[in-house]
Amino acid sequence: MKRNKFLPLAKRSTTPRPTPAENEVTLYLNQPCLQNDCDPLGYWKNKQPQFPVLTSLASKYLAIPATSAPVEILFSIAGKLYRPERCNLSDTRFEQLMMIRCNPQIPQ
Numbered sequence: 001m002k003r004n005k006f007l008p009l010a011k012r013s014t015t016p017r018p019t020p021a022e023n024e025v026t027l028y029l030n031q032p033c034l035q036n037d038c039d040p041l042g043y044w045k046n047k048q049p050q051f052p053v054l055t056s057l058a059s060k061y062l063a064i065p066a067t068s069a070p071v072e073i074l075f076s077i078a079g080k081l082y083r084p085e086r087c088n089l090s091d092t093r094f095e096q097l098m099m100i101r102c103n104p105q106i107p108q
Contacts, residue, residue: 021053028054077101 018026028051034043044051044058081097082089089097 024051024053027051074098074102 034040040058040062044055044062048055078094078098081101082094
């Protein structure tokens with residue numbers, strides 16, 4: 001086994017170093033909790049220089065769609081599938097039919 005002549009064997013570390021993202025998460029978890037009335041998007045905008053990775057995730061997952069159209073489309077499809085003459089469908093079968101109807105791009 002080769003030994004590094006510059007570092008004694010006892011001083012070498014075998015544990016992996018944390019990634020910048022892991023360091024960012026650790027630093028964030030050590031921050032004090034926010035008040036309930038705080039604006040989360042404003043908080044992340046102010047913390048962007050300190051937490052660039054977490055800020056990009058927060059902006060992606062805290063964004064709320066401005067419309068309810070996708071939900072209305074699902075209700076419309078569900079109404080067509082669950083007609084009075086088909087009201088004996090089991091929950092499982094109904095979910096399967098909705099999955100097929102709402103995801104035509106998935107190969108069968």
